[in-house]
Amino acid sequence: MPSNTLGTHLHSKKLKRALILDIVPHRTKRKSIERNIKELLSLVETAGGIVIEKVIQKRKRPSAKTFLGTGKIQEVSDFAKHQHIDLIIISGTLKPNQYLHLGKIFPKGIKIWDRVDLILNIFDRHANAPEAKMQIKLARLHHEIPKIYARDSTTLFERAGAGIGTRGAGEKGIEEEKRHIRRQIKSVEKKLESLQKKQASQRRTRKKTGMPVAALVGYTNAGKSSLMRTLTKKQGIKVNDALFVTLETKIGKVWLPEKNRNVLIADTIGFIRDLPPELIKSFLMTLQEAREADLLLHVIDISDPEYQKKVSTVEEILTQIGCSHIPKIYILNKIDKIPDYHLVQEEKTCFLPLKLFTDNDPICISAEKKVGIKTLLKHLGKRTPYSA
Ligand SMILES: Nc1nc2c(ncn2[C@@H]2O[C@H](COP(=O)(O)OP(=O)(O)OP(=O)(O)O)[C@@H](O)[C@H]2O)c(=O)[nH]1
Numbered sequence: 443m444p445s446n447t448l449g450t451h452l453h454s455k456k457l458k459r460a461l462i463l464d465i466v467p468h469r470t471k472r473k474s475i476e477r478n479i480k481e482l483l484s485l486v487e488t489a490g491g492i493v494i495e496k497v498i499q500k501r502k503r504p505s506a507k508t509f510l511g512t513g514k515i516q517e518v519s520d521f522a523k524h525q526h527i528d529l530i531i532i533s534g535t536l537k538p539n540q541y542l543h544l545g546k547i548f549p550k551g552i553k554i555w556d557r558v559d560l561i562l563n564i565f566d567r568h569a570n571a572p573e574a575k576m577q578i579k580l581a582r583l584h585h586e587i588p589k590i591y592a593r594d595s596t597t598l599f600e601r602a603g604a605g606i607g608t609r610g611a612g613e614k615g616i617e618e619e620k621r622h623i624r625r626q627i628k629s630v631e632k633k634l635e636s637l638q639k640k641q642a643s644q645r646r647t648r649k650k651t652g653m654p655v656a657a658l659v660g661y662t663n664a665g666k667s668s669l670m671r672t673l674t675k676k677q678g679i680k681v682n683d684a685l686f687v688t689l690e691t692k693i694g695k696v697w698l699p700e701k702n703r704n705v706l707i708a709d710t711i712g713f714i715r716d717l718p719p720e721l722i723k724s725f726l727m728t729l730q731e732a733r734e735a736d737l738l739l740h741v742i743d744i745s746d747p748e749y750q751k752k753v754s755t756v757e758e759i760l761t762q763i764g765c766s767h768i769p770k771i772y773i774l775n776k777i778d779k780i781p782d783y784h785l786v787q788e789e790k791t792c793f794l795p796l797k798l799f800t801d802n803d804p805i806c807i808s809a810e811k812k813v814g815i816k817t818l819l820k821h822l823g824k825r826t827p828y829s830a
């Protein structure tokens with residue numbers, strides 16, 4: 443067994459037996475390592491895996507070839523073989539070259555996933571709507587292309603070393619593979635484009651009704667869909683204690699007594715730290731609802747000790763997708779998990795130390811226990827812009 447590991451977990455036949463590899467800077471505290479790994483564990487679990495072992499190596503940066511140092515990776519490979527590991531998960535984004543080298547070191551049949559592969563596999567498990575499936579396919583294709591190019595350059599390199607001057611059969615195969623992927627990308631993009639046009643026209647029709655849209659945004663598992671369910675009283679909205687449960691945008695109507703009018707609420711895909719750019723690019727269509735919203739409802743799980751970091755992540759992604767100009771209400775959810783939350787219910791004010799929200803008073807709620815909903819609706823009434 444590799445020496446610097448963090449304990450062994452359960453065993454199961456049905457679940458994929460996974461091994462997590464991570465690197466951390468030299469003076470990182472154990473507590474901070476454990477916190478970082480916690481999210482990765484939930485991701486693996488959501489992807490249908492069970493973590494058998496975590497191997498964490500302290501080093502400045504990943505090895506350019508093998509991510510962990512060569513000695514350690516050999517040790518991991520032997521361990522994976524003996525423990526019948528199905529899946530090696532790298533906490534980070536692998537370069538195509540690293541895939542190649544790791545593929546040569548690990549026994550055949552063991553899959554190697556980086557963070558992008560892991561998230562894409564979770565998306566795959568949750569996607570129902572055709573546009574979500576297509577967006578995942580597109581992200582996957584974009585993720586695969588550099589790997590093929592890396593294989594290509596290795597072939598060229600090996601060929602040069604061997605002094606062979608003609609095109610090998612392997613190289614021809616790679617060229618064909620590249621052409622095939624490019625064709626697939628074009629075809630998926632075309633299909634997505636026509637779906638996009640359809641959705642844009644639906645949005646235009648909605649805009650004509652004069653009903654503004656408030657989009658729920660936030661870190662995955664913050665409780666966006668739970669709030670959607672509470673506000674719209676709609677059954678059939680998927681809520682689950684897992685990551686990336688919602689992948690398709692859902693729209694519902696909510697009556698605002700304050701205004702005597704309706705507002706449309708859009709539930710969107712959750713965000714996560716280090717969301718790979720190819721995923722953001724491929725999911726822009728789903729995120730379009732947030733980009734064109736009149737108001738953003740940023741849902742935060744206030745019971746999560748990591749909530750401040752998660753708020754920053756969400757804000758960064760909102761800026762990346764061009765949403766920073768849209769007015770926002772911060773909603774602190776899951777206050778029922780905080781001691782003395784009944785005080786919030788009585789006072790209808792928030793008692794939490796909230797340095798983060800200086801320019802904008804947050805609203806404290808519990809989407810599940812239906813606490814603070816009236817106050818939220820009042821705020822929604824005040825802040826939702828109506829044209830007439
Ligand atoms: N205790 C408590 N749990 C809540 C509350 N709101 C949501 N949850 C739980 O938090 C988990 C995630 O809720 P969802 O509504 O699915 O979260 P989401 O933000 O839509 O997540 P994704 O769709 O995965 O991005 C579920 O297990 C909910 O039951 C709350 O107010 N209090």
Ligand SMILES: [Mg+2]
Pocket residue numbers: 666667668680681687688
């Ligand atoms: Mg959801």
